[in-house]
Amino acid sequence: MIELKGINKIYDDGFQALKDIDLTFEEGKINVLIGPSGCGKTTTMKLLNRLTDYTDGDILIDDQNMKQINPFELRRQMGYVIQNIGLFPHMSIFDNVATVPKLLKWNKHKIRERVDELLNMVNLDPETYRNRYPAELSGGQQQRIGVIRALAAEPSTILMDEPFSALDPISREQLQDELTKLQQEINKTIIFVTHDMDEAIKIADQIILMKDGEIVQKGAPQEILANPANEFVTEFIGEDRLENVLPSIQDMIQSDYPSISLNTTVEQSIQLLSRYQISDIPVVDENGAFNGIVNLFDLLNNKRTDLKTFIHDTLPTITENMDSHRLMQIFHEHKSTVYPIQTKEGNLAGVVERKQLVHLLHQFYMNKSGDSEWSS
Incomplete structure (x- = not known):
């Protein structure tokens, strides 16, 4: 050093x-x-x-x-x-x-x-x-x-x-x-x-x-x-x-990303997370309002506890119309695998995955030439 x-x-x-x-x-x-x-x-x-x-x-x-x-x-x-x-x-x-x-x-x-x-x-x-x-x-x-x-x-x-x-x-x-x-x-x-x-x-x-x-x-x-x-x-x-670093948040949202409801059991949640091979998943209530995120590893260690115990919501609220540079600040400050995006009513609109943001940044940094090799 x-x-x-x-x-x-x-x-x-x-x-x-x-x-x-x-x-x-x-x-x-x-x-x-x-x-x-x-x-x-x-x-x-x-x-x-x-x-x-x-x-x-x-x-x-x-x-x-x-x-x-x-x-x-x-x-x-x-x-x-x-x-x-x-x-x-x-x-x-x-x-x-x-x-x-x-x-x-x-x-x-x-x-x-x-x-x-x-x-x-x-x-x-x-x-x-x-x-x-x-x-x-x-x-x-x-x-x-x-x-x-x-x-x-x-x-x-x-x-x-x-x-x-x-x-x-x-x-x-x-x-x-x-x-x-x-x-x-x-x-x-x-x-x-x-x-x-x-x-x-x-x-x-x-x-x-x-x-x-x-x-x-x-x-x-x-x-x-x-x-x-x-x-x-x-x-x-x-x-x-x-x-030009990032597209708008609307263009990055994955609206079909899986979510679970408050009445999903821990066992069902583990099965869903395993099926999709993801570690974090958003939780919504019966009206589609976002309640937080649960993590697979938390669930695996406490299978008999109620799902609500594991819901955490430490991320700042991210809305569809937020400036993408603000999302970048959140990306830097909070190391989450997913960033849930909410509508103005508070419902879950979808997520932006961390790996997607990293990929977009990588594309920008490499200036569309990242696959070239050493050549004459």
């Missing part, structure tokens, strides 16, 4: 690049630093591998003060991917990827296995690409080599400084797609700098939006899209993105 506590960075000319930064980079997640030019995002990243030093405050890496770690050892423990790739042109792809493992004195067999494993991971056949040189590869292929070189020594943290910005749009989208897929396999702490909000929304688990050396807002993409902190955030995201 990497924590920044009260970090300030003041240059010799008096310019303050960072102002009292408190930040935790989420472990095993993609953390995206974004903001306008000069906001401090690249400076923040460079602090982490001591390419620049901070003026005051503390940076802790797994609870150890960073200044107690040898800078050279620190850099070897972190992968680093930059915009202009930085491959060594006179070295083969094998030797480029193997650079840090060789410095760490891995044995030849282990290095060979690791290089081939990484080439396969990004769909570059080792027999074809191992002995080629960077000039023989396309820009997209070179950047993939840059990514796997950063992974070669199995670091826990990867720093990525606008790694895809110099690529053509198609290669850039492919690399964004594959980074998110790759992360599911490697589960590294990735700190990614970009100036592109679409890229941030698409790949991030946590977005850190900066302005004038300060953090303006941080959170998951859906949090920030659903609840921009101020006018600057709204303008930086762009109102078109905010308007």
Whole structure:
């Protein structure tokens, strides 16, 4: 875990690049630093591998003060991917990827296995690409080599400084797609700098939006899209993105989702939940009015108790005409599998499932290109 506590960075000319930064980079997640030019995002990243030093405050890496770690050892423990790739042109792809493992004195067999494993991971056949040189590869292929070189020594943290910005749009989208897929396999702490909000929304688990050396807002993409902190955030995201995140609630309602009545027995409820393979189900009275939700696991543990005992209604009321961004706030604040939707009279109109919201957000983030593969 990497924590920044009260970090300030003041240059010799008096310019303050960072102002009292408190930040935790989420472990095993993609953390995206974004903001306008000069906001401090690249400076923040460079602090982490001591390419620049901070003026005051503390940076802790797994609870150890960073200044107690040898800078050279620190850099070897972190992968680093930059915009202009930085491959060594006179070295083969094998030797480029193997650079840090060789410095760490891995044995030849282990290095060979690791290089081939990484080439396969990004769909570059080792027999074809191992002995080629960077000039023989396309820009997209070179950047993939840059990514796997950063992974070669199995670091826990990867720093990525606008790694895809110099690529053509198609290669850039492919690399964004594959980074998110790759992360599911490697589960590294990735700190990614970009100036592109679409890229941030698409790949991030946590977005850190900066302005004038300060953090303006941080959170998951859906949090920030659903609840921009101020006018600057709204303008930086762009109102078109905010308007197009989700369709209206009416378009998402599943009106045929099963429900049960107050006089349904616990045993009958369990059978219905099992039949539909769901864990939560709405409860309505004889007039169709929504009363709450019951959960399968609660019922399984107390089969002999009256159903009414298990009804809970902790969700805010969600109506058909509610703004979909308010639903997103509820989605973030309340981890339910279903979100019952009520008519203005209080009757159950249907539900929106959590997995449906996740799918819709995923479609938006992946920008309709989430199924692409690593390609030339």
